[in-house]
Amino acid sequence: xxxxxxxxxxxxxxxxxxxxxxxxxxxxxxxxxxxxxxxxxxxxxxxxxxxxxxxxxxxxxxxxxxxxxxxxxxxxxxxxxxxxxxxxxxxxxxxxxxxxxxxxxxxxxxxxxxxxxxxxxxxxxxxxxxxxxxxxxxxxxxxxxxxxxxxxxxxxxxxxxxxxxxxxxxxxxxxxxxxxxxxxxxxxxxxxxxxxxxxxxxxxxxxxxxxxxxxxxxxxxxxxxxxxxxxxxxxxx
Numbered sequence: 001x002x003x004x005x006x007x008x009x010x011x012x013x014x015x016x017x018x019x020x021x022x023x024x025x026x027x028x029x030x031x032x033x034x035x036x037x038x039x040x041x042x043x044x045x046x047x048x049x050x051x052x053x054x055x056x057x058x059x060x061x062x063x064x065x066x067x068x069x070x071x072x073x074x075x076x077x078x079x080x081x082x083x084x085x086x087x088x089x090x091x092x093x094x095x096x097x098x099x100x101x102x103x104x105x106x107x108x109x110x111x112x113x114x115x116x117x118x119x120x121x122x123x124x125x126x127x128x129x130x131x132x133x134x135x136x137x138x139x140x141x142x143x144x145x146x147x148x149x150x151x152x153x154x155x156x157x158x159x160x161x162x163x164x165x166x167x168x169x170x171x172x173x174x175x176x177x178x179x180x181x182x183x184x185x186x187x188x189x190x191x192x193x194x195x196x197x198x199x200x201x202x203x204x205x206x207x208x209x210x211x212x213x214x215x216x217x218x219x220x221x222x223x224x225x226x227x228x229x230x231x232x233x234x235x236x237x
Contacts, residue, residue: 001090006099017069024062031055079118082187086205103160111217115182122188128196130154157182157200
Protein backbone atom coordinates (compact mmCIF):
# COMPACT_ATOMS: atom_id res chain seq x y z
CA UNK A 1 0.00 0.00 0.00
CA UNK A 2 1.27 3.42 -0.94
CA UNK A 3 0.64 6.33 1.46
CA UNK A 4 0.45 9.87 0.08
CA UNK A 5 0.37 12.64 2.67
CA UNK A 6 0.63 16.42 2.46
CA UNK A 7 3.46 16.71 4.98
CA UNK A 8 3.73 20.47 4.46
CA UNK A 9 0.11 20.94 5.52
CA UNK A 10 0.67 18.85 8.65
CA UNK A 11 3.76 20.85 9.59
CA UNK A 12 1.98 24.13 8.91
CA UNK A 13 -1.04 23.26 11.07
CA UNK A 14 1.24 22.04 13.85
CA UNK A 15 3.15 25.32 13.77
CA UNK A 16 -0.11 27.29 13.87
CA UNK A 17 -1.02 25.43 17.05
CA UNK A 18 2.31 26.19 18.67
CA UNK A 19 2.27 29.88 17.75
CA UNK A 20 -1.38 30.38 18.72
CA UNK A 21 -0.79 28.74 22.11
CA UNK A 22 2.27 30.86 22.88
CA UNK A 23 0.66 34.11 21.73
CA UNK A 24 -2.52 33.29 23.63
CA UNK A 25 -0.57 32.75 26.86
CA UNK A 26 1.40 35.93 26.26
CA UNK A 27 -1.80 37.95 25.78
CA UNK A 28 -3.34 36.50 28.95
CA UNK A 29 -0.21 37.27 30.96
CA UNK A 30 -0.07 40.75 29.45
CA UNK A 31 -3.65 41.39 30.53
CA UNK A 32 -2.86 40.25 34.07
CA UNK A 33 0.26 42.44 34.19
CA UNK A 34 -1.73 45.43 33.00
CA UNK A 35 -4.29 44.86 35.75
CA UNK A 36 -1.55 44.88 38.40
CA UNK A 37 0.40 47.82 36.98
CA UNK A 38 -2.41 50.09 35.75
CA UNK A 39 -3.03 51.67 39.19
CA UNK A 40 0.54 53.02 39.06
CA UNK A 41 0.03 54.56 35.65
CA UNK A 42 -1.94 57.62 34.64
CA UNK A 43 -4.47 55.86 32.37
CA UNK A 44 -8.22 56.43 31.97
CA UNK A 45 -10.33 54.29 34.28
CA UNK A 46 -12.13 52.63 31.37
CA UNK A 47 -8.81 51.30 30.13
CA UNK A 48 -8.37 49.35 33.36
CA UNK A 49 -11.66 47.62 32.55
CA UNK A 50 -11.59 47.15 28.79
CA UNK A 51 -7.93 46.17 28.29
CA UNK A 52 -7.97 43.18 30.70
CA UNK A 53 -11.34 42.08 29.28
CA UNK A 54 -10.07 42.22 25.70
CA UNK A 55 -6.87 40.45 26.70
CA UNK A 56 -8.89 37.70 28.36
CA UNK A 57 -11.14 37.31 25.31
CA UNK A 58 -8.34 37.34 22.72
CA UNK A 59 -6.07 35.16 24.85
CA UNK A 60 -8.83 32.60 25.36
CA UNK A 61 -9.62 32.45 21.63
CA UNK A 62 -5.96 32.09 20.65
CA UNK A 63 -5.33 29.48 23.34
CA UNK A 64 -8.38 27.49 22.19
CA UNK A 65 -7.13 27.57 18.60
CA UNK A 66 -3.69 26.49 19.79
CA UNK A 67 -5.08 23.61 21.87
CA UNK A 68 -7.24 22.40 18.99
CA UNK A 69 -4.39 22.42 16.47
CA UNK A 70 -1.94 20.90 18.95
CA UNK A 71 -4.35 18.06 19.77
CA UNK A 72 -5.18 17.54 16.10
CA UNK A 73 -1.75 17.94 14.50
CA UNK A 74 0.91 17.95 17.20
CA UNK A 75 0.22 14.76 19.09
CA UNK A 76 1.24 11.31 17.93
CA UNK A 77 -0.31 9.09 16.82
CA UNK A 78 -2.45 11.46 14.78
CA UNK A 79 -5.66 10.09 13.22
CA UNK A 80 -3.92 9.71 9.85
CA UNK A 81 -1.11 7.76 11.51
CA UNK A 82 -3.66 5.47 13.16
CA UNK A 83 -5.17 4.79 9.74
CA UNK A 84 -1.69 4.03 8.37
CA UNK A 85 -1.14 1.44 11.08
CA UNK A 86 -4.60 -0.12 10.84
CA UNK A 87 -4.33 -0.54 7.06
CA UNK A 88 -0.72 -1.75 7.04
CA UNK A 89 -0.40 -4.91 5.02
CA UNK A 90 -2.91 -4.14 2.30
CA UNK A 91 -1.63 -4.95 -1.16
CA UNK A 92 -0.06 -2.65 -3.69
CA UNK A 93 -3.43 -2.06 -5.34
CA UNK A 94 -4.42 0.16 -2.42
CA UNK A 95 -3.38 3.82 -2.12
CA UNK A 96 -4.08 5.88 1.01
CA UNK A 97 -4.29 9.67 0.67
CA UNK A 98 -4.13 12.11 3.59
CA UNK A 99 -4.92 15.84 3.09
CA UNK A 100 -3.99 15.59 -0.61
CA UNK A 101 -7.49 15.52 -2.12
CA UNK A 102 -10.80 17.39 -1.65
CA UNK A 103 -11.44 15.12 1.37
CA UNK A 104 -9.07 14.61 4.30
CA UNK A 105 -8.70 10.82 4.03
CA UNK A 106 -9.35 8.62 1.03
CA UNK A 107 -8.43 5.04 0.20
CA UNK A 108 -8.23 4.07 -3.47
CA UNK A 109 -9.19 0.41 -3.65
CA UNK A 110 -9.59 -1.96 -6.62
CA UNK A 111 -13.34 -1.31 -6.29
CA UNK A 112 -13.05 2.46 -6.32
CA UNK A 113 -12.43 5.44 -4.00
CA UNK A 114 -13.48 5.05 -0.37
CA UNK A 115 -13.78 8.21 1.73
CA UNK A 116 -12.71 7.59 5.33
CA UNK A 117 -14.59 9.70 7.88
CA UNK A 118 -12.33 9.63 10.93
CA UNK A 119 -13.76 10.20 14.40
CA UNK A 120 -11.51 10.39 17.46
CA UNK A 121 -14.17 10.69 20.18
CA UNK A 122 -14.28 7.92 22.77
CA UNK A 123 -17.80 7.96 24.17
CA UNK A 124 -20.66 5.48 23.68
CA UNK A 125 -22.61 5.95 20.45
CA UNK A 126 -25.70 4.38 18.96
CA UNK A 127 -26.50 4.70 15.27
CA UNK A 128 -29.65 3.52 13.54
CA UNK A 129 -30.21 4.53 9.94
CA UNK A 130 -28.83 8.05 9.67
CA UNK A 131 -29.54 9.01 13.28
CA UNK A 132 -26.77 9.19 15.87
CA UNK A 133 -27.15 9.28 19.64
CA UNK A 134 -24.45 9.51 22.28
CA UNK A 135 -24.51 8.64 25.94
CA UNK A 136 -23.43 11.38 28.31
CA UNK A 137 -22.19 11.24 31.87
CA UNK A 138 -20.33 13.74 34.00
CA UNK A 139 -17.18 11.62 33.85
CA UNK A 140 -17.10 11.37 30.07
CA UNK A 141 -17.94 15.03 29.61
CA UNK A 142 -15.03 16.06 31.82
CA UNK A 143 -12.69 13.48 30.35
CA UNK A 144 -13.29 14.40 26.74
CA UNK A 145 -13.83 18.12 27.13
CA UNK A 146 -12.04 19.93 24.32
CA UNK A 147 -12.54 17.21 21.71
CA UNK A 148 -14.28 17.89 18.44
CA UNK A 149 -18.02 17.43 18.46
CA UNK A 150 -19.29 14.26 16.81
CA UNK A 151 -21.92 15.96 14.66
CA UNK A 152 -23.64 13.54 12.30
CA UNK A 153 -20.98 11.31 10.69
CA UNK A 154 -23.46 9.88 8.18
CA UNK A 155 -24.35 13.32 6.81
CA UNK A 156 -20.66 14.21 6.80
CA UNK A 157 -19.88 11.06 4.82
CA UNK A 158 -22.57 11.78 2.23
CA UNK A 159 -21.31 15.35 1.89
CA UNK A 160 -17.72 14.22 1.31
CA UNK A 161 -18.85 11.58 -1.19
CA UNK A 162 -20.58 14.34 -3.12
CA UNK A 163 -17.42 16.46 -2.93
CA UNK A 164 -15.40 13.66 -4.52
CA UNK A 165 -18.01 13.09 -7.21
CA UNK A 166 -17.98 16.77 -8.11
CA UNK A 167 -14.19 16.77 -8.19
CA UNK A 168 -14.16 13.77 -10.54
CA UNK A 169 -16.79 15.38 -12.77
CA UNK A 170 -14.73 18.58 -12.92
CA UNK A 171 -11.24 17.16 -13.44
CA UNK A 172 -12.02 13.91 -15.25
CA UNK A 173 -15.55 13.87 -16.74
CA UNK A 174 -15.00 10.38 -18.08
CA UNK A 175 -14.72 9.18 -14.45
CA UNK A 176 -17.81 11.00 -13.20
CA UNK A 177 -19.80 7.76 -12.90
CA UNK A 178 -17.14 6.01 -10.84
CA UNK A 179 -18.75 4.69 -7.63
CA UNK A 180 -17.54 6.54 -4.51
CA UNK A 181 -18.29 5.03 -1.12
CA UNK A 182 -17.45 5.90 2.49
CA UNK A 183 -16.68 4.28 5.82
CA UNK A 184 -16.94 5.94 9.23
CA UNK A 185 -13.89 4.99 11.30
CA UNK A 186 -13.52 5.48 15.06
CA UNK A 187 -9.92 5.56 16.25
CA UNK A 188 -10.34 5.72 20.06
CA UNK A 189 -9.71 2.46 21.94
CA UNK A 190 -12.38 3.26 24.54
CA UNK A 191 -15.24 3.96 22.14
CA UNK A 192 -18.42 1.88 22.40
CA UNK A 193 -20.44 1.47 19.20
CA UNK A 194 -24.00 0.18 18.99
CA UNK A 195 -24.56 -0.09 15.25
CA UNK A 196 -27.90 -0.97 13.68
CA UNK A 197 -28.88 -0.76 10.01
CA UNK A 198 -26.87 2.08 8.48
CA UNK A 199 -26.41 3.52 5.01
CA UNK A 200 -22.71 4.14 5.72
CA UNK A 201 -20.63 1.39 7.39
CA UNK A 202 -19.24 2.15 10.86
CA UNK A 203 -16.13 0.35 12.13
CA UNK A 204 -13.29 0.65 14.60
CA UNK A 205 -9.89 1.46 13.16
CA UNK A 206 -8.54 -1.89 14.35
CA UNK A 207 -11.14 -3.76 12.25
CA UNK A 208 -10.99 -1.55 9.16
CA UNK A 209 -8.59 -3.74 7.17
CA UNK A 210 -10.61 -6.88 7.79
CA UNK A 211 -13.81 -5.09 6.86
CA UNK A 212 -12.33 -3.92 3.55
CA UNK A 213 -11.14 -7.40 2.69
CA UNK A 214 -14.54 -8.90 3.47
CA UNK A 215 -16.52 -6.54 1.23
CA UNK A 216 -17.92 -8.17 -1.90
CA UNK A 217 -17.79 -5.27 -4.37
CA UNK A 218 -17.17 -5.61 -8.09
CA UNK A 219 -13.68 -4.38 -9.03
CA UNK A 220 -13.27 -1.45 -11.37
CA UNK A 221 -11.92 -1.99 -14.88
CA UNK A 222 -8.15 -1.87 -14.69
CA UNK A 223 -7.99 1.13 -17.01
CA UNK A 224 -10.39 3.09 -14.78
CA UNK A 225 -8.33 2.29 -11.71
CA UNK A 226 -5.16 3.52 -13.44
CA UNK A 227 -6.88 6.74 -14.49
CA UNK A 228 -7.93 7.37 -10.88
CA UNK A 229 -4.44 6.62 -9.65
CA UNK A 230 -2.94 9.10 -12.12
CA UNK A 231 -5.58 11.73 -11.28
CA UNK A 232 -4.93 11.44 -7.55
CA UNK A 233 -1.13 11.45 -7.90
CA UNK A 234 0.48 14.49 -6.21
CA UNK A 235 2.04 17.04 -8.55
CA UNK A 236 5.77 16.69 -9.08
CA UNK A 237 7.94 18.93 -6.93
